[in-house]
Each structure stands twice: as C-alpha cells, then as structure tokens.
Amino acid sequence: MNNLQIVPYEFRPGEVIAFCIPKDIRAEDYLAQPYVQKQLALLKTGKITQAEFQNLEIRHDDDCPLLQNTGLCACDPVVRLKTPSKGNGKGKAR
Ligand SMILES: [Zn+2]
Numbered sequence: 781m782n783n784l785q786i787v788p789y790e791f792r793p794g795e796v797i798a799f800c801i802p803k804d805i806r807a808e809d810y811l812a813q814p815y816v817q818k819q820l821a822l823l824k825t826g827k828i829t830q831a832e833f834q835n836l837e838i839r840h841d842d843d844c845p846l847l848q849n850t851g852l853c854a855c856d857p858v859v860r861l862k863t864p865s866k867g868n869g870k871g872k873a874r
Contacts, residue, residue: 787811791823797830805852813853815840828861837862 787799787807801810810816815838822828828836839858845851 789820791820795830797823797833809852813846814855815846815853815857815859818857818859822859832861835862836860 783803784800785803785807787801787810788796789799789811790796799807799810799816801807811820819833819836819838822836823830823833837858837860840847840853841855841857844853844855844857846853846855
C-alpha cells in the first residue's frame, strides 16, 4: 500500500497529529471536511486526547458523498467518543 500520504497537522502549538490519507486527496481538502473539522475542534478545545481521537464514532448523513463513495464528506456529521461497552445491566446474564 503505497497510495497513502502522512499529513502532519499542528492542532495546538507544539502538538501535532498525523493523518494518513490517500494520495489522491489534497491535505487541505481532507482537513476541510466537516467531520475532520469537528474532530479537530474536540482536540483543540481539549475535550478529547490524541488517544481518544482514534476512538471517535462518526455518523454521517445517509446521503453524505463519503458514504456514497462519490466524494468527500459534505454533511453535518455527529462526532462523539465511542462509549465503552461496559454493559448497562440490561444485557442477558451468562
Ligand atoms: Zn459526511
């Protein structure tokens, strides 16, 4: 797999996160996507750590071009931390 590029992004002075994105996507275009902007906003405001950044749940609209494989994200996605699956007591006991 050599069609990926590493794009470093400094989200706060001295703090860099690296994105691994396809080479046929420009870094500016990738970073401009709504879901990436939302991810970065969480990072910039300290709501998530870099480790948590890898563990985000991203829900795109059904008609988002990214899901349709027709282009980059252009929806208003929901970005949130995946909730740890601890079980809520409602599951079947084993
Ligand atoms: Zn989207």
